[in-house]
Amino acid sequence: MGTAKTRLYGGQSQEARVAERREKLMQAAAKLYGQAGTTGVSVTAICAEAGLTPRYFYESFASREELLLAVFAEVCEHLVADVTAAIDARAPADSALTAFFALLAEHPDLARVFLVETDHHDPAMLKVGRGMLARLAALIAPDVELPLARVGVMGAVLRIARFWIESDYAEPVAEVSALARRFVEAAR
Structure with a gap:
């Protein structure tokens, strides 16, 4: 044969x-x-x-919804990978936050897909989002040990990011990152 x-x-x-x-x-x-x-x-x-x-x-x-889920999952993967690559060992949480907000500003279309345009009530979206949030939390808030505190920090960071995106990036990355850092510090 x-x-x-x-x-x-x-x-x-x-x-x-x-x-x-x-x-x-x-x-x-x-x-x-x-x-x-x-x-x-x-x-x-x-x-x-x-x-x-x-x-x-x-x-x-099979559908537009399946495509949206695939795009959301890919955006999440790239975001986590890019934040990870940008971490400075001397200030890991600070550099992770700065990288996170800088990436959102550099890629506004993808930022909207990540934070504004996805249906966070869809079970498949929730699963992908939760996995990504856990990985981002480990980068952004590595010293926050309590699980509920980490969830709170990520909630604050994401709400800040969403408002910032919807306000057309009105504040500079450094200011937004510094504000988010205050939430991380308060949760320690």
Whole structure:
């Protein structure tokens, strides 16, 4: 018996092409969700932004909700990874907070997906969000030992971030970070 050969199209395997199209759809959705909100964005609009037809949307996602969850999960992963990479060992909590707010300011579309446009009542969203919050709390509030205090700190940090985003980043990152730091310090 011979082994089956993988057929290439334009130098790519079928799996690579599917993954590439999925990524294009996620990038397009993140951009549009950040600009227009989640309710005002159709599958047709996402496909147009990605330069793909609806056939390819349904190849990767069963619904707009499934796509939103995938985008939210990816945004969370990147946010945690980028905050982790920016931590300065000399001042871990301070550098984590500064990185968190700086990333939100640098990527306003993704910030809206992360904090404003997602449905935090959907069970799947809640699961992804809770996991991300626990990881962010370990970075932002590493010295806060009581679980309820950590939840309170993260609630304060996220509410500050959401208000800041909705006010079009009215205050500089340093001021917002310093304010959030006060909540972390109070919870220790």
